[in-house]
Structures are given as C-alpha cells and as structure tokens.
Amino acid sequence: xxxxxxxxxxxxxxxxxxxxxxxxxxxxxxATGQLSLGNAGFMSIGAYTxxxxxxxxxxxxxxxIPIGGFAAAAVSAVIGxxxxxxxxxxxxxxxxxxxxxVRVVFLNLKITNGALGLSGIPSLGILLGKALSSAGFDxxxxxxxxxxxxxxxxxxxxxxxxxxxVFFSLRLSRCRVGRAFAAIKTDETAAEAMGINTTYYKLLxxxxxxxxxxxxxxxxxxxxxxxxxxxxxxxxxxxxxLFAVLGGSNLVWGPILGATLLTMLPEVLRAAxxxxxxxxxxxxxxxxxFRPQGLISEETLRFWKAKxxxxxxxxxxx
Amino acid sequence: xxxxxxxxVRKMIAGVAVxxxxxxxxxxxxxxxxxxxxxxSAQSGTIGTAKIGVVSFLTGGGxxxxxxxxxxxxxxxxxxxxxxxxxxxxxxEDSRGEKNEAINAAxxxxxxxxxxxxxxxxxxGEMFAVGPIMNQAGVPIMGTSTTAExxxxxxxxxxxxxxxxxxxxxxxxxxxxxxxxxxKVALMYSNNNDFTVSGYKTFEKAVKDNGLxxxxxxxxxxxxxxxxxxxxKIASLKPDAVMVSSLxxxxxxxxxxxxxxxxxxxxxxxNGFNSPxxxxxxxxxxxxxxxxxxxxxxxxxxxxxxFVSDYKAKYNEIPxxxxxxxxxxxxxxxxxxxxxxxxxxxxxxxDSLAAxxxxxxxxxxxxxxAKRNPVMSATVLIVKDGQFSELK
Numbered sequence: 001x002x003x004x005x006x007x008x009x010x011x012x013x014x015x016x017x018x019x020x021x022x023x024x025x026x027x028x029x030x031a032t033g034q035l036s037l038g039n040a041g042f043m044s045i046g047a048y049t050x051x052x053x054x055x056x057x058x059x060x061x062x063x064x065i066p067i068g069g070f071a072a073a074a075v076s077a078v079i080g081x082x083x084x085x086x087x088x089x090x091x092x093x094x095x096x097x098x099x100x101x102v103r104v105v106f107l108n109l110k111i112t113n114g115a116l117g118l119s120g121i122p123s124l125g126i127l128l129g130k131a132l133s134s135a136g137f138d139x140x141x142x143x144x145x146x147x148x149x150x151x152x153x154x155x156x157x158x159x160x161x162x163x164x165x166v167f168f169s170l171r172l173s174r175c176r177v178g179r180a181f182a183a184i185k186t187d188e189t190a191a192e193a194m195g196i197n198t199t200y201y202k203l204l205x206x207x208x209x210x211x212x213x214x215x216x217x218x219x220x221x222x223x224x225x226x227x228x229x230x231x232x233x234x235x236x237x238x239x240x241x242l243f244a245v246l247g248g249s250n251l252v253w254g255p256i257l258g259a260t261l262l263t264m265l266p267e268v269l270r271a272a273x274x275x276x277x278x279x280x281x282x283x284x285x286x287x288x289x290f291r292p293q294g295l296i297s298e299e300t301l302r303f304w305k306a307k308x309x310x311x312x313x314x315x316x317x318x
Numbered sequence: 319x320x321x322x323x324x325x326x327v328r329k330m331i332a333g334v335a336v337x338x339x340x341x342x343x344x345x346x347x348x349x350x351x352x353x354x355x356x357x358x359s360a361q362s363g364t365i366g367t368a369k370i371g372v373v374s375f376l377t378g379g380g381x382x383x384x385x386x387x388x389x390x391x392x393x394x395x396x397x398x399x400x401x402x403x404x405x406x407x408x409x410x411e412d413s414r415g416e417k418n419e420a421i422n423a424a425x426x427x428x429x430x431x432x433x434x435x436x437x438x439x440x441x442x443g444e445m446f447a448v449g450p451i452m453n454q455a456g457v458p459i460m461g462t463s464t465t466a467e468x469x470x471x472x473x474x475x476x477x478x479x480x481x482x483x484x485x486x487x488x489x490x491x492x493x494x495x496x497x498x499x500x501x502k503v504a505l506m507y508s509n510n511n512d513f514t515v516s517g518y519k520t521f522e523k524a525v526k527d528n529g530l531x532x533x534x535x536x537x538x539x540x541x542x543x544x545x546x547x548x549x550x551k552i553a554s555l556k557p558d559a560v561m562v563s564s565l566x567x568x569x570x571x572x573x574x575x576x577x578x579x580x581x582x583x584x585x586x587x588x589n590g591f592n593s594p595x596x597x598x599x600x601x602x603x604x605x606x607x608x609x610x611x612x613x614x615x616x617x618x619x620x621x622x623x624x625f626v627s628d629y630k631a632k633y634n635e636i637p638x639x640x641x642x643x644x645x646x647x648x649x650x651x652x653x654x655x656x657x658x659x660x661x662x663x664x665x666x667x668x669d670s671l672a673a674x675x676x677x678x679x680x681x682x683x684x685x686x687x688a689k690r691n692p693v694m695s696a697t698v699l700i701v702k703d704g705q706f707s708e709l710k
Contacts, residue, residue, distance in 0.1 A: 007455070009429075116466065117443060117512060120446075224447045225451070267422055273376075277378075
C-alpha cells in the first residue's frame, strides 16, 4: 500500500493519465486517417485559457478546465475548415505550423507573461486538500495524510476521465459516426461515393481531438503549477504522436498503452543515469523497426482473444 | 482525387516520428562524468550522513550548466566530507530542462531516496513547477542558478543562492554609466527564453533608474545566428552603449557581428555574458564586454584561489559561475546541517538555513534575507586581453 501511495508514483500516475488523455485525442483524429500535429497547440490553448481564467478572472478550477477544452475546440473549428482540405503530409505540415504559431503568440502576448510563463496556477491537489480539510478530514483518513488523500483523489478523477474517454471511443467506433470515421480512413473517395459527408466527419474528429487535447492541457496546468510556451513546442507534438505510433493507432488501447509506457520509461531508466535517453531512443527505434504498426493492432487483440478462449476450452476439457 | 491508402498513412506517421526522434536525440550529448559514490560511514564526532538530492539539467541543450553545477557540488562534497562534522551523500537526477521531468526527479529523490533537502533545479521555469510541491511536502529546496523574479515567493521552504539579476544588472549598468559617461543606450534581448526576458526587464528598469535614454529595443530568438538587421539599426542610431540580455551563444555572435559592422561602443550583458565561453567564441570581439557577476575567478582571495586551482586540477577547466555557486550552495547546506544538528530533520534544516549569516564563500560574503534571497555583492567585470578583469 505504501508503495502505491508514494507521492512519486502518484505523480507519475497523474502524468500517465494526462498523457493517456492526449493519446485519445490523437487517436480520434487518426481514426479518420488525418495526421494532425496540432495537438500541442490545442493543449496549450486549453492550458493557457484555464490558467488565465483561474489566475486573473477568479474562475473556479472545475469550470475553467472544460472552458479550456471549449476554447481549443473553438479555435480548431476555425482552423479545421481550411486545413482539412489538405491531405496527408500537407495537413501534417499545416497543423504543425499552426502549433508553432500558437506557441509564438503565447510567447509574445503580455497577458501570458511571454517566455516567463504563468506560475502559481491553482493546483487541483492543493484545492482538493483544502476541501478535504474543511470537510473534517484534516487529520487525514484511514491512516493517510491530507496530502496523500488529495493526490489519490486527483489521480482517481483523472482515471475516471480516462476510463470515460476509452468507453466513449469504444462506443464511438461501433456507432454510425465511428463507422463513417473508419470508412474515411480506409478510403476517402469511396466513403464519399457512399454518401458520407467526409468534410463533416473529418471536422468532427478534428474538433473532438482538439477539445480533449485542450482539457488535457488545462488539467496539466492545474497539476504542475506552472506553464510556459516551452512546454508546448514541437517536441511535445512528437511525443503525443509517439503514443499512437508506439501503441498502435487503430484501437484506442494503443495510444493509451503508448502513453503509459512512454511516461514510465524515462523514470524506470533513471538508474541508467547518463545513458537514460540513449536507451530510451534505442528502444523506440527498435520498436519502429520490428513493429511499425504499433504494439496493439486488431490482429493482436484477435490473437489474444483466440488464445485465451482456447485456454478456457482447454481448462473445461481437462 | 488521389487514393490515400492506410499503409501510406502509417508509413508517413512513422517517418515523422522517426524524424522527430532523431531531432530530439541529437540534442542529448551526454557530458556528465560518472555518478558520485557516496562514502558515508558516520565517524565519531560527526552527526552522521545527510542525503542531499540534486535535480539538474544534465543532458540536453543546457547540459553545460548541469555539468558545471555537478562538478562544483562534487568538489564541495569532498571538502565537506574530509573536514566537516557532517558527511554528505549526493544523489543526482537529470531533469533534461523539462518541468515534468524535474517534478518526477524531485519526487523520486524525496519519496524514494528520502533526501533531507534538494539542490536545484537548474532553470527558473523548473523551479516554478517543483518549488510548490517541495514546499507542500516540507522539503528545503535551494536553487543555485534560478535567477528569475518571484522564485522565493513560492514558499518558505524555497531558497536560492543565485544572485538575482535584479541585483547584478543594475550594478553593471551603474558602473558602465559612471565609467563611460553614457547618455543613450540600445537594448537587445532574446524574447523566447524566460531567463533573458526577465533580464531584459531588469535592464529596462536599471537604465531608466539611471536616467539613460533608450534609443531602441531590438529582439531576437535563442539559436538565431544572424543579427545584422538589429545591429545595423542600432549602428545607425549611434548609442553610447548596447545592453544585451542573452545566453552566451547569441551574446558572442552579437559581439562578433557588432564589431564587424563597426559598433565600437561598450556592450553590457546580463548573466549570460558571464561565461568563459563568450570570450572563446567571440575572440577579440569580446573585448570591452561588461557584466556583473558574484563570481570572479581571478579575485585576490585565498579561498577563491584554492577553489580555482583545485577545480582546475580535477576537471582541467576554470570553474564558471554555475560551478562556484553550486560549490557555495553545498557548503551553505553543510553549515546549516551542522547548526541544525540533525541530518534528517527537514524543518530544523529549513530554520537553520534561513538563519545563515556571514557565510564566507567563494562568491563572497553571503546571507539569506527575510525572503530567503541571497544578500551578496556583485563584482563588475570587463573583458580585457581575452580575460575577465575587474572594472574599476
């Protein structure tokens, strides 16, 4: 129990959850076969909106976070119409450019405090801790201190969010919208010929992805106390993309597994000190070479289902 | 309309990802030496071994700072362990200059390795993210290179011994004004770096306080290599001096270009100018560059001379400001630990750190003020014959 309640592991858990949310956001745009690299940009819009609302306008955190998501979605609607006329690599370049534009805007605005970034952002953990204290748990509960309790609650909230998003994505892939996404991904021309309004569905996926990225950014801002333009640069975009590349982008489980592994890996490798990032890079390159489709694909799922099913049969027979 | 097969998309995604990977890996030249092994058996008369965690920028673009900090700390550790009453065990963790990594590193040191205090992180942005968490957990944390405004406002467990630019820059500006009888100046700064923007703000205030006229303010970005547009404009306005807030890489290139197009006036730099690398890159163009620094390796002082020669013997280079401040930071920590009389009590350590006064380090006489900022004096330096020397 102590192991799980260690603030170090709880903190890593929070980062995993936030990255998993980002993984879902890139999964949704990839579900229509659109390679959009604007997620770091949308994330920063969500983060800055929510941070500024709480810092300057006195909004409560629980309201500011969804507003951050809506702000990102609103911007994505404006960007989406022209950008989604582009295909493949051109869309990737356009959205990558958009991400950089957003970063430079935040870098030069007065209200975002430029390169100095925003510090002292109200933290979810501390707010929950205060709420717990005032609710009469100031001595902690069940042998846990208030700090531990608030960290655990933040982690739980994030976990619930991730579970909800996974559920949402799974349901989505089985409904009309999800089927349309899959059709567009497989062959856009054929999908259009079948009467699917491709512009509408592509824009919808783009909007959803941006909204989720915005919420993830807002959550990140309220967990780390500080945001600066440097947190949302090109490297961040590549990191988010890697979740999908490593885990596999065909199923929602892929980016979630990718996010979990890629968040944990640098921490697991801390023992290797100076060689840490080299090993990290080597693992990724090996992965790309041996499983370019990602760790989880439909075949993997089928394979394991078959295997587990057979074992059950075997158990029954013996 | 062209067909867009799934396979193609996949290949493309992989391609972009690999390209990104290569980019990010190429910035990770690992420079730090082998990790410190803690020799920590408590001897009679000592109060035991204190575990101190260090979060530093050890790999990536700012690894040069992290390396200097690490070397300075290791020098101090050896000296404390051979002389002092308290033994120190240092545990290093890399932050790669990223706030999330810095949070993880600090959390690991505190919650897994159970360190009594943290030295670091390297960047102010990292401190803004790590500081509140350490403050909440009640772990004293001391930045050795975090110069931005507002660092110690985070909370009462947050300390720094980095001379804030709000002390160093005004000293340099004032001295330059007296010496060169400045009337109007031009300002230049890198606008995408928290450190240099903060430096620029301090410059602007210091220049106004000294009654100087600003003829123009020019901006550039980190990693820029061409400054001709900005410098040509500055040359046409004929200022008496140019104030530059940048890191040493850009600072050196600005000096080179400025001398090339015939700007002969003195250049006053922020903390970024305070590096031997500036002279190395700019060469003769660095002549006349002015910077205020708490650290001056050629100072006529026994402790400084000993530190410089020991450091040179061990690492074969002259210690820079980062090494010197890190060295002093650990010595301050050791003094506070001795006074606290405990190697595990974080609250006692915080209190005795806050009470540090009249500490004599290689960066001069040192004390913490009421807000846990350093009280120390800066020496104004000028580059002369390829070396920093005191501007008198």
